[in-house]
Amino acid sequence: MRAAIISIGDELMLGQTIDTNAAWLSAELAARGIVTIEHRTIGDDRAALGETVRRLASKVDLLILTGGLGPTADDLTREALADALTPGQALVRDAAAVAQLERWFSTHGSGMPKSNLKQADHPQGTQLLANPHGTALGIAGRLGACQVFALPGPPAEMMPMLLEQVLPALERPASSDVVLTEAVHAYGLGESAGAERLGSLMDRGREPLVGTTVSESILTARIVARGPQASARRELDRTIAVVKQKWHPYVFGCANGSLASAVGELLRAGGRTLTTAESCTGGLLGKMIVDVAGSSDYYLGGWVTYTNELKQSCLAVPEAVLTEHGAVSEPTARAMAEGALQASGADYSLAITGIAGPDGETPDKRLGTVFIGLGQVIEGNVRVAVRQFAFPGDRWAVRDRSAKSALQMLRFTLLGVLDDTHLLWAVHP
Amino acid sequence: MRAAIISIGDELMLGQTIDTNAAWLSAELAARGIVTIEHRTIGDDRAALGETVRRLASKVDLLILTGGLGPTADDLTREALADALTPGQALVRDAAAVAQLERWFSTHGSGMPKSNLKQADHPQGTQLLANPHGTALGIAGRLGACQVFALPGPPAEMMPMLLEQVLPALERPASSDVVLTEAVHAYGLGESAGAERLGSLMDRGREPLVGTTVSESILTARIVARGPQASARRELDRTIAVVKQKWHPYVFGCANGSLASAVGELLRAGGRTLTTAESCTGGLLGKMIVDVAGSSDYYLGGWVTYTNELKQSCLAVPEAVLTEHGAVSEPTARAMAEGALQASGADYSLAITGIAGPDGETPDKRLGTVFIGLGQVIEGNVRVAVRQFAFPGDRWAVRDRSAKSALQMLRFTLLGVLDDTHLLWAVHP
Numbered sequence: 001m002r003a004a005i006i007s008i009g010d011e012l013m014l015g016q017t018i019d020t021n022a023a024w025l026s027a028e029l030a031a032r033g034i035v036t037i038e039h040r041t042i043g044d045d046r047a048a049l050g051e052t053v054r055r056l057a058s059k060v061d062l063l064i065l066t067g068g069l070g071p072t073a074d075d076l077t078r079e080a081l082a083d084a085l086t087p088g089q090a091l092v093r094d095a096a097a098v099a100q101l102e103r104w105f106s107t108h109g110s111g112m113p114k115s116n117l118k119q120a121d122h123p124q125g126t127q128l129l130a131n132p133h134g135t136a137l138g139i140a141g142r143l144g145a146c147q148v149f150a151l152p153g154p155p156a157e158m159m160p161m162l163l164e165q166v167l168p169a170l171e172r173p174a175s176s177d178v179v180l181t182e183a184v185h186a187y188g189l190g191e192s193a194g195a196e197r198l199g200s201l202m203d204r205g206r207e208p209l210v211g212t213t214v215s216e217s218i219l220t221a222r223i224v225a226r227g228p229q230a231s232a233r234r235e236l237d238r239t240i241a242v243v244k245q246k247w248h249p250y251v252f253g254c255a256n257g258s259l260a261s262a263v264g265e266l267l268r269a270g271g272r273t274l275t276t277a278e279s280c281t282g283g284l285l286g287k288m289i290v291d292v293a294g295s296s297d298y299y300l301g302g303w304v305t306y307t308n309e310l311k312q313s314c315l316a317v318p319e320a321v322l323t324e325h326g327a328v329s330e331p332t333a334r335a336m337a338e339g340a341l342q343a344s345g346a347d348y349s350l351a352i353t354g355i356a357g358p359d360g361e362t363p364d365k366r367l368g369t370v371f372i373g374l375g376q377v378i379e380g381n382v383r384v385a386v387r388q389f390a391f392p393g394d395r396w397a398v399r400d401r402s403a404k405s406a407l408q409m410l411r412f413t414l415l416g417v418l419d420d421t422h423l424l425w426a427v428h429p
Numbered sequence: 430m431r432a433a434i435i436s437i438g439d440e441l442m443l444g445q446t447i448d449t450n451a452a453w454l455s456a457e458l459a460a461r462g463i464v465t466i467e468h469r470t471i472g473d474d475r476a477a478l479g480e481t482v483r484r485l486a487s488k489v490d491l492l493i494l495t496g497g498l499g500p501t502a503d504d505l506t507r508e509a510l511a512d513a514l515t516p517g518q519a520l521v522r523d524a525a526a527v528a529q530l531e532r533w534f535s536t537h538g539s540g541m542p543k544s545n546l547k548q549a550d551h552p553q554g555t556q557l558l559a560n561p562h563g564t565a566l567g568i569a570g571r572l573g574a575c576q577v578f579a580l581p582g583p584p585a586e587m588m589p590m591l592l593e594q595v596l597p598a599l600e601r602p603a604s605s606d607v608v609l610t611e612a613v614h615a616y617g618l619g620e621s622a623g624a625e626r627l628g629s630l631m632d633r634g635r636e637p638l639v640g641t642t643v644s645e646s647i648l649t650a651r652i653v654a655r656g657p658q659a660s661a662r663r664e665l666d667r668t669i670a671v672v673k674q675k676w677h678p679y680v681f682g683c684a685n686g687s688l689a690s691a692v693g694e695l696l697r698a699g700g701r702t703l704t705t706a707e708s709c710t711g712g713l714l715g716k717m718i719v720d721v722a723g724s725s726d727y728y729l730g731g732w733v734t735y736t737n738e739l740k741q742s743c744l745a746v747p748e749a750v751l752t753e754h755g756a757v758s759e760p761t762a763r764a765m766a767e768g769a770l771q772a773s774g775a776d777y778s779l780a781i782t783g784i785a786g787p788d789g790e791t792p793d794k795r796l797g798t799v800f801i802g803l804g805q806v807i808e809g810n811v812r813v814a815v816r817q818f819a820f821p822g823d824r825w826a827v828r829d830r831s832a833k834s835a836l837q838m839l840r841f842t843l844l845g846v847l848d849d850t851h852l853l854w855a856v857h858p
Contacts (some may be wrong), residue, residue, distance in 0.1 A: 011642050011651050012466055017457030020447050022470065027444025036442050039470035039475065044640065048466070068696060072624040072629050074640040106823055111855050114441060120519065126807055133822060146628065179443065213446075222445055230634030276712075276733065282464075282719025283705075286733040290711025293824055294788050301735035304715040306707065312728040314743070344739060358722050388488035393721055 001034045004056040005040065006049070008077055009153060010069035013043040017074045021158055023411065028162060033178040034062060034170075044079075050083035057084070057146035061171065064162075067153035069136035071115045071253045074415035077150050078139065085148070085192050086140050091121040093174040097128050101135055113375060125322070129165045133157045140169060147171060180232045181217050183217075183404045184221040184243045187249035187259055190428040194219045197246045201239070208232075208239045217401050217424075220249070228251060249417045252408070259407040260288040260295075266414040267298035274410070275314055275344035276302030277351040279327065285352060285403040300344045307334070315339030328353050330371055330386045335372030336385045349375035349415075350406040353390075356398040370402045385409075388427040401425065430463045430599075435471065435478070437496035437506055438582060442472040450495045450587055450664045457591060459608040462655070463491060473503040478510035486513070486575040491599065493591075498565035500544040506579050507568065511552035514570050514577070520550040526557050526566055528731060533564055534776045558594045562586045563856065569598060609661045613650040613672045615679035616688055617852040623648045626675045627661045630668070637661075637668045646830050646853075648689075650676070681837070688836040689717040689724075695843040696727035698775070703839070704773035705731030706744055706765040706780040709799065714781060714832040728774050734765065734853040744768030757782050757789075759800055759815045765820035766802030766813045777806035777842075779835040783818070785827040797821060799831045803848075814838075816850045817856045830854065 005025050013019040016020055022039040029036055037060065042048050049068070057063050074347075097120035105112040122128050122139045129138030129149075137151035138161050148164050151158045186194065191214050195202060198221065201210045208225035221243045225236035244251045267274055276285050283304045287293050303314045308327055310376030311317040317335040325331045336351035354370025361367045368422040369392040375384045387409060391401045405423060412421055434454050440446040451468040458465055466489065474518050478497070486492050513521055526549035534541040551568050552556050556577075559565030565581035569784030578595050580587045615623065620643050624631055627650065630639045637654035648673045654665035663855050673680045680692040696703055704713050705728075712733045718724050737756055739748040746764040755799050756762045764781035783799025790796045797820040804813045816838060820830045834852060841850055 009642070010638075012452070013455055013468070014459050014651070014653060015452040015454070015465075015606070016610060016612060016651055017642070017644070018447065018449050018452045021496065023441070023444040023447045025444065026442055030443050037474075039442070039468075039474070041468035043466070056644075070643075071621045072641050073633060076854070104821075107819070108854055108855075109819055110619070113619070113625055115621040117625055131739065133826075156822065181443070192461075211440075211445075220529070224443065224445075227849075278712070278715075279730075280719075281716070282724070283707070283715025283731070284719070287710070287716045290709075290713070290733075290735070290828070291825070295711070296735055296789075300734055301708075301739040301743075302712070303732060303735040304712065305723060305731040306719070306728055306730035314730075314732075342743070348665070364545025376728075382587055398722070399719070400533070 001062060002060045003029050003034050003036045003062040003064065004038045004040070004060045005036060005057065006052060006063070007066045008038050008044065008049060008065060010043045010074065011089045012041050021153065021155060023308045024155065025064055025066070025162065027181065030179040031181060032167065033176070035191045044074045044076055046080045049076065049080035053081065053084035053143070053148065057143040057148060060197055061146055063146055063148045065148070065150040065165070066158055066282065067137070069119065069152050070148060071113070071119055071135065078118070078121050078123070081126070081139060081141065081148070081150055084145050086123045086125060089124050092124050093117070094120045094122065094128055097137055100130070105136055125365060129161055129241045131157055131161060132353055133160065138165065140166070156383070176228055177226065177229065178229050178232055180236045181223045182223045182240055182254055183234055184240055184247070184251055184254050185257065186219045186225070186247045187217065187252060187404055189219055189247060189250040190424050194221075194247060198243065201242060201246070205416070208235050210239060210243070217397070217404060219250070222247065224426045247422065249412060249415060252411060258288070258291065259404055263407050263411050264289070266296055266300060267412065270414065272347040273298050273300050274348045275300050275340045275346035277301065277340040277349060278304050279306060279311070279336075279353040280342065280356040281352050281399045281403050284399055285350060285406055286402055290346055300346050302338060302344075312337065315343065319410065328355055328365055328369060328371065330388065333371035333373035334384045337375035337386075341375045341377060341382055346353060347377055348410060349373070350410055351375070352402050354398065354402055358395060366390070368398050370398065372402065372406045374406070374410060374413060376413065387423070390427050391425050430491060430492065431489045432458050432463050432465045432491040433467045433469070433482060434465060435469050435485065435492070435494045435501055437471060437473065437494060438479060439472045439503065439511070441470050450582070450584060453584065453588065454493055454591065455496070459610065461596070462606040462608055464608065473504040473505055473678060475496060475509045475512065478505065478509035480576065482513040482572070486572040486577060489574055492575055492577045492597070494577070494579040495587055498548065498567070498581050499581060500548055500564065502544070507547070507550050509550070510555070510577070510579055512570060513553060515552045516571055518553050521553055522546070523549045523551065523557055526815055529559070530564055540721065560586055560590060562589065565595065605658070605813045607661055608658055609654045609665045611652045611665055611669055611683055613652065613669055613676070613680055614682050614686060615648045615676045616646065616681060616833050618676060618679040619853050620648055622756045623650075623676060627672065630671060630675070631758070637664050639668060639672065646826070646833060647846055648679070649658050671740065678844060678850065679837075681840060687717070687721065687766055688833055688840065690721045692836050692840050692843065693718070693721045693724055693727060695840065699843065701776040702727050702729050703777045703779070704729050704769045704775035706769035706778060707731065707733050708735060708740070708765070708782040708834050709779050709785040710828045711735060712826055714835055715778060717832055717836065729775050731773075732769060739766065744772065757794055757800065759799060759817065762800035762812045762815045763800035766804035766815075767811055770804045770806060770811055776806055777839060778802070780804070781831050781835055783827065783831055785824045787824060795819070797827050799827065799839060801831065803835070803842060805842065816852070818854045819856050820854050
């Protein structure tokens with residue numbers, strides 16, 4: 001089964017927005033044995049879009065469009081689809097969809113603007129697809145032997161519509177050969193060190209194929225297995241297991257797993273609780289933890305003590321420590337971790353203080369200098385381990401790496417991995 | 430002058446990599462008056478690529494390919510280009526390029542692998558383009574009236590090659606006409622309401638052209654002005670001013686400006702300070718504030734009071750309020766905002782408590798129910814305004830919208846806009 005994808009929007013053609021939908025769609029289709037042979041991106045141009053739909057529909061079995069289903073004048077996917085599927089015939093308005101849209105607006109606190117009415121329009125002979133996450137309804141139709149689906153542009157609306165409505169509606173069974181992919185994520189290991197550990201696993205001719213990428217400091221092994229479903233799955237699983245073993249203890253998850261969800265599972269399994277005390281990260285660590293649904297099971301909350309005054313009043317960091325060693329220091333990180341444990345009653349605390357820049361650098365404390373304290377209560381006694389890091393990168397990168405390193409430190413502790421296990425950018429005493 | 434862009438690679442077709450080259454190229458070309466009418470992405474498929482080059486070259490004046498110039502067996506751009514430009518003729522090997530490649534490898538500490546020799550190959554009648562940053566040489570040729578350029582895939586190699594070698598080699602002077610773009614961002618206004626306010630500004634034929642998009646709940650007007658530099662700039666600025674006026678008070682910035690940076694500028698200008706008290710957002714609001722460099726000038730820090738216990742101990746939320754009204758309630762948001770002002774000494778506080786899901790929903794407090802308190806000290810007296818919201822979307826969207834709505838509430842207050850000014854998803858009492 002062959003597919004093509006069309007991404008629609010002037011903002012894409014002008015380079016104002018990067019298209020992430022096409023890659024996601026391709027990966028989802030590939031996992032089901034559907035080969036995408038082409039992506040096209042075109043502007044908000046009714047004639048060009050209609051023509052492109054006609055051409056591609058003659059070449060593939062499945063055509064997916066994203067974008068151009070909004071309520072404004074430059075949203076022309078409905079009209080272009082009609083030009084291609086039912087030339088010369090006007091769009092029809094679906095009364096049930098109008099009622100749905102009105103309900104959406106009344107649920108969300110306002111009346112429906114008149115312009116949204118056009119989102120209930122679709123070409124004759126096509127079906128509207130419900131959108132529980134927005135007002136851009138999808139459209140399902142066909143042109144000759146090709147099934148055609150128009151989906152909204154925002155990923156949060158497009159993704160569930162593909163998974164819940166498009167894939168179940170595909171008429172031909174996907175081929176028995178599939179392309180299965182998996183991503184195995186690690187943190188705290190450099191890309192070359194990671195590649196050395198993988199060795200011949202990364203040979204180009206190998207099946208399954210293994211490649212590495214780094215994105216936002218996460219090192220990922222991307223594994224691609226092809227063949228009949230059962231053997232592809234078996235080979236994929238086998239390679240995943242080998243990568244996990246070679247990258248131990250840095251591997252924290254696969255696919256959409258995050259460091260914070262890996263830590264959360266360990267905390268939940270042990271019935272333990274966590275608190276945070278953040279300075280330069282300003283809430284980022286708490287945000288990562290709370291990104292995980294159900295984090296209230298183990299996360300009590302925390303402090304963003306951006307000023308010295310709040311470090312003292314909230315976390316009982318002694319004034320002498322701040323004046324003698326400075327806010328960015330081993331003793332301050334230690335006192336923050338201790339204070340957070342005391343004030344919250346949690347079993348574990350993570351404290352971060354550092355220089356994220358662009359200001360605040362001093363000759364002996366360079367941009368990227370960060371101290372991370374990990375506090376824990378062991379049989380009633382408080383124990384704090386502090387590690388110093390020298391993170392490369394700008395304000396954003398330093399803060400992101402600080403929060404991730406803190407989570408990996410806690411993960412190591414929860415797994416019983418030694419405190420001083422090498423971590424990328426850690427400064428060894 | 431019209432252009433098309435082809436991005437090449439199986440990793441793009443499988444969705445393992447997101448193509449950022451096409452957007453960058455489009456933006457660079459647009460700034461020089463060259464209109465990209467289409468992007469295509471295709472896999473490492475010699476026949477499909479050759480055919481696509483032939484087709485697109487008949488439609489545009491400039492065709493840019495990226496990718497497929499590496500040394501391995503799946504790099505087929507050279508061969509496909511020959512199929513399209515000089516059918517039936519073999520590639521030629523450039524002796525000077527071979528020498529260059531050998532120099533590259535000896536400079537970087539190793540001998541040249543034999544596989545790299547093919548990077549000195551190109552179709553007859555084309556020219557090689559030097560690559561100071563890697564071994565993938567570019568190729569410049571023509572097919573009929575169309576200039577064709579093949580560039581390497583890695584952005585760090587592709588970008589300088591475009592700027593230094595392709596743009597200067599364009600035969601027709603890029604017209605003196607340019608394409609200038611600007612993005613004007615607003616929050617708290619729905620897309621249809623925003624479009625209604627813009628009215629005829631959004632007409633398809635209008636010059637400058639105005640379109641709207643929504644990304645992560647930010648409503649953006651994308652303005653495109655074409656023509657000679659001076660008049661395009663003047664018309665662009667004029668339209669920006671009109672959009673800002675029509676979207677007042679929701680517009681917070683242009684280009685890369687964020688809500689948090691707009692709020693930060695107002696706080697800094699007034700010499701005022703801010704603190705935060707977060708429950709369901711878990712630190713996200715603090716993170717957004719601290720994303721802005723220099724935020725320590727006005728942000729003191731805050732609390733992530735995820736549990737009721739921390740709401741009581743840190744923010745002095747009375748136990749009676751929590752038991753009587755619940756953690757997600759107007760009185761709790763009010764007490765959190767008051768408590769944060771007291772404990773921090775800040776001039777303003779933002780407090781967020783709500784149900785982000787997937788758990789925690791009750792019959793009278795649906796997922797997306799969020800209370801946001803804005804506290805301020807006016808002549809020594811504390812005043813708190815609380816607004817209730819019914820945010821659509823999942824956990825991620827509810828939390829993102831909560832933090833952004835809090836920032837917009839504070840921005841309104843700092844600008845002297847009335848507290849009860851309509852905000853998208855606010856529940857009117």
